[in-house]
Amino acid sequence: MPELPEVETVRSGLAKWVTGRRVSRVEVHHPRAVRRHAPGADHFAAGLVGRTITGVRRRGKYLWLPLDGPGEPGDAVLAHLGMSGQLLVQPADAPDEKHLRVRVGFADGGPELRFVDQRTFGGLSLSAGGADLPAEIAHIARDPADPEFDDEEFVTALRRRHTGVKRALLDQTLISGVGNIYADEALWRAKLHWARPTETMTRPAARTLLGYVREVLGEALRAGGTSFDTLYVNVNGESGYFDRSLNAYGRDGEPCRRCGTPIRREPFMNRSSYRCPRCQPRPRHPRT
DNA sequence: CATTTATCCTGTAAGC
DNA sequence: TGCTTACAGGATAAAT
Numbered sequence: 265m266p267e268l269p270e271v272e273t274v275r276s277g278l279a280k281w282v283t284g285r286r287v288s289r290v291e292v293h294h295p296r297a298v299r300r301h302a303p304g305a306d307h308f309a310a311g312l313v314g315r316t317i318t319g320v321r322r323r324g325k326y327l328w329l330p331l332d333g334p335g336e337p338g339d340a341v342l343a344h345l346g347m348s349g350q351l352l353v354q355p356a357d358a359p360d361e362k363h364l365r366v367r368v369g370f371a372d373g374g375p376e377l378r379f380v381d382q383r384t385f386g387g388l389s390l391s392a393g394g395a396d397l398p399a400e401i402a403h404i405a406r407d408p409a410d411p412e413f414d415d416e417e418f419v420t421a422l423r424r425r426h427t428g429v430k431r432a433l434l435d436q437t438l439i440s441g442v443g444n445i446y447a448d449e450a451l452w453r454a455k456l457h458w459a460r461p462t463e464t465m466t467r468p469a470a471r472t473l474l475g476y477v478r479e480v481l482g483e484a485l486r487a488g489g490t491s492f493d494t495l496y497v498n499v500n501g502e503s504g505y506f507d508r509s510l511n512a513y514g515r516d517g518e519p520c521r522r523c524g525t526p527i528r529r530e531p532f533m534n535r536s537s538y539r540c541p542r543c544q545p546r547p548r549h550p551r552t
Numbered sequence: 553c554a555t556t557t558a559t560c561c562t563g564t565a566a567g568c
Numbered sequence: 569t570g571c572t573t574a575c576a577g578g579a580t581a582a583a584t
């Protein structure tokens with residue numbers, strides 16, 4: 265599931281392959297892939313043809329590709345991978361992927377950019393004037409890899425919440441880029457239960473947790489991200505290998521690497537949480 | 553207003 | 569064997 269490390273891996277790969285190239289052809293194979301583009305698929309395609317991609321930027325789990333002329337300067341293609349979205353760079357004569365949703369061809373005749381998405385939770389849109397920061401994602405907080413992320417502001421905002429700490433980590437308006445996998449991993453490192461009330465966390469404890477979030481995201485990025493199957497891949501279709509380094513996520517029944525107690529999976533927000541029952545005991549007054 | 557829940561989707565795997 | 573059910577989960581609209 266693409267979280268910050270996976271999306272950043274895709275961003276850097278894309279930057280190398282599509283920057284400076286002029287779009288010559290756009291095909292939308294599934295309307296759901298551009299559902300966030302209100303004017304529709306044809307408008308999306310027409311707005312993209314003839315423009316040059318000037319780079320690839322990211323905030324949290326969102327990517328955007330700023331565009332240069334000939335239209336209004338400052339537009340961008342906004343992309344979210346959802347759960348199963350892939351942005352692949354493929355030779356133009358490569359066979360279509362089963363779940364190919366959008367094809368972007370280039371005037372130089374080189375490799376195509378393809379958006380492939382099995383579960384169709386992801387999508388592309390054309391953001392007017394969104395080259396610097398698309399208005400559609402202005403509500404998304406900076407991510408902890410952003411040099412302008414304000415640690416003290418995060419600590420204050422976290423403690424102002426009245427919710428469980430994992431809910432807060434997953435709230436992209438508070439801190440972006442963290443999903444279910446890395447939330448569980450950071451909480452394991454911090455020895456915190458997911459239902460720990462945010463308002464009872466001390467400032468030092470909140471800073472420590474943030475440190476672990478940064479640490480695990482950084483390690484995962486250096487490993488090329490986490491892959492459990494072929495759903496998350498970089499632009500060349502290759503998997504990352506951070507799954508071997510996971511301490512909690514997906515390890516139901518396996519021994520905690522700190523104390524040996526079996527990791528437990530439990531329902532959380534219509535999904536799952538993994539924790540060590542001994543290292544991360546339930547708080548006295550849990551907030552779920 | 554803040555917070556929580558339901559919903560979108562499809563392939564895989566487990567269970568009967 | 570074949571069918572049904574659970575699960576994966578990010579973002580957001582709707583509900584509380």
